[in-house]
Amino acid sequence: MIVSMLAIYSTSAATPEHARVLLLNSYHPQYLWTEALTQGVKSELANLIEAENLHIEYMDERRFVSDPTYHEKWRQLLLYKYQQFKPDIIISSDDAAFHFLANEVDELFPNTPIIFGGVNVFKPHIIENKTNFSGILEGMEIKGNVELIYQLQPQVKEIILLADKTELGIRMVEQARSEMPYDLGKQVLVRIWDDFSIAEFKSYASQTSTKTAFLMLAVHKDKNGAYFSFAKELKDFATISKAPIYGMWGAIMIGQGVIGGLMNNPFEHGKALANMAKRVLSGTPIANIPLEANSKFSPTFDYNQLQKFNIDLNRLPLNSEIYFKPESFYQSNKSLVHGTVLTACILIAIIFILFANIQRRRKAETSLLELNDSLEHKIKFRTQELSDKNNQLKAMMEEMKHLANTDSLTDLPNRRSGARRLRKFMTRYLPSQDNLTIAMLDIDYFKSINDKFGHNVGDNILKRTSICLQNTIRPTDFAYRWGGEEFLILFSNTPVKSAFSACTRIQQHLAEIKTPDDKPVTVSIGIAQQQVNDSFEYILKRADESLYYAKGNGRNRIEMLYTEINKHKEQSGYCA
Ligand SMILES: Nc1nc2c(ncn2[C@@H]2O[C@H](COP(=O)(O)OP(=O)(O)OP(=O)(O)O)[C@@H](O)[C@H]2O)c(=O)[nH]1
Numbered sequence: 242m243i244v245s246m247l248a249i250y251s252t253s254a255a256t257p258e259h260a261r262v263l264l265l266n267s268y269h270p271q272y273l274w275t276e277a278l279t280q281g282v283k284s285e286l287a288n289l290i291e292a293e294n295l296h297i298e299y300m301d302e303r304r305f306v307s308d309p310t311y312h313e314k315w316r317q318l319l320l321y322k323y324q325q326f327k328p329d330i331i332i333s334s335d336d337a338a339f340h341f342l343a344n345e346v347d348e349l350f351p352n353t354p355i356i357f358g359g360v361n362v363f364k365p366h367i368i369e370n371k372t373n374f375s376g377i378l379e380g381m382e383i384k385g386n387v388e389l390i391y392q393l394q395p396q397v398k399e400i401i402l403l404a405d406k407t408e409l410g411i412r413m414v415e416q417a418r419s420e421m422p423y424d425l426g427k428q429v430l431v432r433i434w435d436d437f438s439i440a441e442f443k444s445y446a447s448q449t450s451t452k453t454a455f456l457m458l459a460v461h462k463d464k465n466g467a468y469f470s471f472a473k474e475l476k477d478f479a480t481i482s483k484a485p486i487y488g489m490w491g492a493i494m495i496g497q498g499v500i501g502g503l504m505n506n507p508f509e510h511g512k513a514l515a516n517m518a519k520r521v522l523s524g525t526p527i528a529n530i531p532l533e534a535n536s537k538f539s540p541t542f543d544y545n546q547l548q549k550f551n552i553d554l555n556r557l558p559l560n561s562e563i564y565f566k567p568e569s570f571y572q573s574n575k576s577l578v579h580g581t582v583l584t585a586c587i588l589i590a591i592i593f594i595l596f597a598n599i600q601r602r603r604k605a606e607t608s609l610l611e612l613n614d615s616l617e618h619k620i621k622f623r624t625q626e627l628s629d630k631n632n633q634l635k636a637m638m639e640e641m642k643h644l645a646n647t648d649s650l651t652d653l654p655n656r657r658s659g660a661r662r663l664r665k666f667m668t669r670y671l672p673s674q675d676n677l678t679i680a681m682l683d684i685d686y687f688k689s690i691n692d693k694f695g696h697n698v699g700d701n702i703l704k705r706t707s708i709c710l711q712n713t714i715r716p717t718d719f720a721y722r723w724g725g726e727e728f729l730i731l732f733s734n735t736p737v738k739s740a741f742s743a744c745t746r747i748q749q750h751l752a753e754i755k756t757p758d759d760k761p762v763t764v765s766i767g768i769a770q771q772q773v774n775d776s777f778e779y780i781l782k783r784a785d786e787s788l789y790y791a792k793g794n795g796r797n798r799i800e801m802l803y804t805e806i807n808k809h810k811e812q813s814g815y816c817a
Pocket of ligand 1: 650695696725792
């Protein structure tokens with residue numbers, strides 16, 4: 242025992258990358274389960290050992306089931322081969338290889354660690370005294386599948402478990418019987434068929450309904466010894482059967498007409514076995530690696546069969562894996578759909594932004610137009626207001642100008658106005674060519690009129706005198722109220738002689754104005770003419786002095802002092 246333990250430790254301590262691994266399969270690689278499990282082992286060991294150091298054998302036990310002659314030949318073959326290529330570890334798949342190794346290991350592969358998997362019905366006593374065995378029990382999921390059938394087919398009345406009389410079949414049936422009865426809470430009959438011919442099955446299955454369900458355990462041969470293949474016979478069964486056929490051996494059953502069930506995954510199972518082998522190759526003694534419980538059975542279904550038997554998909558367990566389900570357009574064109582949706586979203590976003598922009602711009606334009614209108618309106622209003630104010634101002638200025646230049650009593654231009662025009666005339670007219678003549682006129686004895694008849698009468702005489710002056714002078718001459726009862730007359734371009742005539746005419750017209758005691762109004766007049774180098778003050782002074790001269794000479798006279806008067810008197814022969 243100690244020697245064998247030492248041998249196991251020394252083997253397991255081999256450098257992993259140079260280790261030689263033997264994978265002993267119970268079946269042929271045509272058997273999909275075996276192929277998938279082999280791939281799982283390969284994929285897990287690929288990075289650890291060289292490919293040529295993985296030796297793979299297929300016992301083809303489905304064809305040579307329970308055949309002692311065949312077994313003997315196998316034993317001899319393996320003995321011959323692996324004496325030359327001694328494996329550091331053996332991985333076995335399924336029941337036949339496990340039982341073969343349990344019987345032959347001591348002679349063929351003494352002390353070699355063995356990792357076994359895929360054993361459906363495991364009896365611990367088989368390896369009771371063998372310390373170089375460990376592995377993963379594949380087991381079966383009969384109870385779980387029976388419950389699943391009832392969940393998917395609530396109308397089911399009969400569940401038939403299918404097996405055969407081969408060694409494996411017998412072990413499976415024993416296992417199934419040990420678990421019965423299955424408590425489904427309803428009256429469902431669970432039966433086991435392990436001794437039927439292919440023809441009998443077909444006849445029964447073709448006449449049944451979904452009140453029946455089949456659960457395939459393992460069938461290698463029918464009762465007549467006819468070989469049963471999952472690829473051919475199972476497919477025929479499923480085509481003919483009016484009741485669904487369930488199974489638990491994933492890769493070999495899905496796609497062969499089986500509706501599904503709680504199924505194992507041979508690829509993952511192979512990987513798990515190889516993983517256990519790696520631990521041994523890395524130095525963990527196999528004795529320290531305990532047997533692992535059942536491998537995982539998960540709900541796996543064939544979509545076409547679910548449709549065929551009208552199984553409501555909502556009844557499937559949540560974690561179900563469904564094969565052959567036609568992919569929706571979305572599933573098969575995910576990136577195209579995502580791209581299109583993304584593009585559409587971006588376009589919609591751009592359109593939305595543009596639309597919002599247009600709206601904002603339109604709003605802004607409308608408010609701008611409104612603002613413009615309101616501004617225009619305001620400007621028009623303000624302009625009108627301003628123009629009105631301007632006109633008012635102009636009128637006021639005119640009025641003020643008028644008031645500033647007009648005598649309020651007589652409405653004649655006042656002294657300021659007269660003085661301005663006189664200054665203007667004196668700069669404009671040349672004494673050598675033009676005759677600018679002025680006359681200063683004063684009402685005689687006006688004080689006594691006021692005193693005698695009152696100021697109103699005096700005012701009235703002043704007004705009538707003004708009107709008379711305006712009416713008597715030419716349009717080109719100007720009359721001003723110079724102050725009190727004094728008036729200035731500008732005779733533009735008028736020689737002295739004409740001025741005298743005009744003044745005489747004025748005196749005559751004024752005489753028609755009568756005082757209340759019927760006396761005519763008389764005026765004294767002093768005349769002056771612009772001279773060379775004359776001035777405003779000087780011409781007025783001369784007119785004033787002539788006026789006073791007239792007053793002094795008895796009033797109601799027209800006088801012109803200095804040379805002018807004499808010259809004039811000589812010219813006209815005038816004597817006031
Ligand atoms: N009613 C009235 N009287 C005025 C006005 N302005 C001046 N007077 C008066 O006119 C009078 C002028 O008197 P005087 O300067 O003595 O002259 P006069 O009485 O006309 O005497 P002579 O000029 O020498 O003929 C004064 O009594 C003034 O009060 C006026 O606007 N209205």
